[in-house]
Amino acid sequence: MESTLTDLISDSNRFLKCLQHYLKHSTEIQTMQDFIDNLLLDIMAKTMNGKSNLSVIGVGSGTGELDLQMFSTLHHKYPEMTVDNEVIEPNPEQLRHYKDLVSQTPGLDYIKFNWNKMTAEEFEEQWKEEKRTKKADLIHMFQMLYFVKDPGATISFFKSLLNKNGQLLITLVSGNTGLVKMNNAYKNQLGTVNLSSDDIKIFLDSKGLSYRSYDLPNEVDITKCFIEGDEEGELMIDFLTEVLDFSKTASPELKAGVMEFLGCPGFSVKSSGKVLMNANYEMIVIEQLT
Secondary structure, X not given: XXXXXXXHHHOHHHHHHHHHHHHHOEOHHHHXXXXXXHOHHHHHHHHHOOOOEEEEEEEOOOOOHHHHHHHHHHHXXXXXXXXXXXXXXXXXXXXXXXXHHHHHOOOOOOXXXXXXXXXXXXXXXXXXXXXXXXXXXXXXXXOOHHHOOOHHHHHXXXXXXXXXXXXXXXXXXXXXOHHHHXXXXXXXXXXXXXXXHHHHHHHHHHOOOOXXXXXXXXXXXXXXXXXXXXXXXXXXXXXXXXXXXXXXHOOHHHHHHXXXXXHOOOOEEEEOOEEEEEOOEEEEEEXXXX
């Protein structure tokens, strides 16, 4: 039976609020910062060889913090480098936050920003209509393939835009996490898109495409989800279920099932009075060899 619940992403303000709460109570940002600090330069070494200008496409760039950290790390290593940065972000609130961040951050004169308030599919359609031929050296898709109709087609299109030795970076939740198991169990009721890094690797293998993958640990404090009526807990539950106002609109049976799942040993652990969820994810790196 098709879900009658409302998708969280339909309310851009609520989605951003839920996302910010999730990130505040998870280790995801710190893990990504560690990845950028410790591994990005090695990944980009061949790409940067002999380059003075870096062409970047950020697909679903969100509020821009990770973009600017990547550019800062690369700029420190390659101080003469300039950057052309295509920002693709359909959420108006997130795009506004990104622009505000840029205006408030000094020393970004080496970066040219091109703002695209649109989805990945809309960007592809526009690119083809305009018959653009420009190639990119770095394309990243951080936690965004859940929101496209055909992840394989989206990957194939953006990979086709890479220069030789260009890099496509993708992050998605790992297939063995409790979150994926919950989405599997309640897929029809929640209407969620149950996509994981395992699905992307299966697609890449089917196309004979080589890639590297990196496991990225992520722990989320979901303690307040178990306090009935708690505002922060409801933000977290909305984000995990991808449902707008889940506690107010889901049936009693579905709410009971989801809450039981959140507390089960395969989903979370109890430590020092907190309930901590495993939400590990994976970085997949695809290099354009030709």
